[in-house]
Amino acid sequence: MDVERTVANHYTRGDLKQAIDKALPGDGSDAAALVGIEEFHIGGREATAELIAQLSLRPEMHVLEIGAGIGGTARYIAQKFGCRVTGIDLTEEYVKVADTLSKRLGVDDRISFRQGSALAMPFEPASFDAATMLHVGMNIGDKRALFAEVARVLKPGGVFAVYDVMKSGPGEVTFPVPWARTAETSFVADPATYRSALEASGFTPAPERGRRDFALAFFRKLRAQTAEKGLPPLGLHVLMGETSREKIANMIANLEQGVIAPVEIIARKKT
Secondary structure, three states: OOHHHHHHHHHOOOOHHHHHHHHOOOOOOOHHHHHHHHOOOOOHHHHHHHHHHHHOOOOOOEEEEEOOOOOHHHHHHHHHHOOEEEEEEOOHHHHHHHHHHHHHOOOOOOEEEEEOOOOOOOOOOOOEEEEEEEOOHHHOOOHHHHHHHHHHHEEEEEEEEEEEEEEOOOOOOOOOEOOEOOHHHOOOOOHHHHHHHHHHOOEEEOOOEEOHHHHHHHHHHHHHHHHHHOOOOOOHHHHHHHHHHHHHHHHHHHHHOOOEEEEEEEEEEOO
């Protein structure tokens, strides 16, 4: 089985729509109820908002969301900035759920989702004004090929926002973690590797921003809330399945030991 198929299988639950429907109140159109599950990255909506705020998005822009998951970041961009957004994800189930939720929330006129690989995207050159990628690169080994493909579909001068878990110190990642069951599909790299690959692909990256302290504070808050109230009906545990506790515990341990940290890099395609 190739790496992409293994990655897609890792994220596939099989009954995700039914699980979300069961936990959603009313007719399933309550956007606030989805916030805990639709942002599958460290820091959730707060991390999304802080990253996207740096991009100077405008309503006339067309934004590409790479690794769109069930569509949380795409919907946030469309609703907050009025942009048209296209999301792509490797996992077919995520794409179907993203479509369903966007229709329920009445934003499908500005958002579309496609199933596909970030290494061979089904888009014409220079199709997008901006691109975002949140917690995706950890599943892709060839960062240079990834960023070359992003550069291909971005217009000259287009901005590209990356928020990934990166290697931050010595030691090996303890598995399983949210993005991988084993090292077979985990390709965590350090910020220097990202910057080099971005530069080789025609981007000018700004200095990275490490978010380790932010991540640790996020998980402390999550632990306290879980201890007080238990797991919410809709949280990332619904996406991660039965091994969610182990994955999150390992993520926290890897962070505390300084092996990994989430990092932001904002880059711009050269004109």
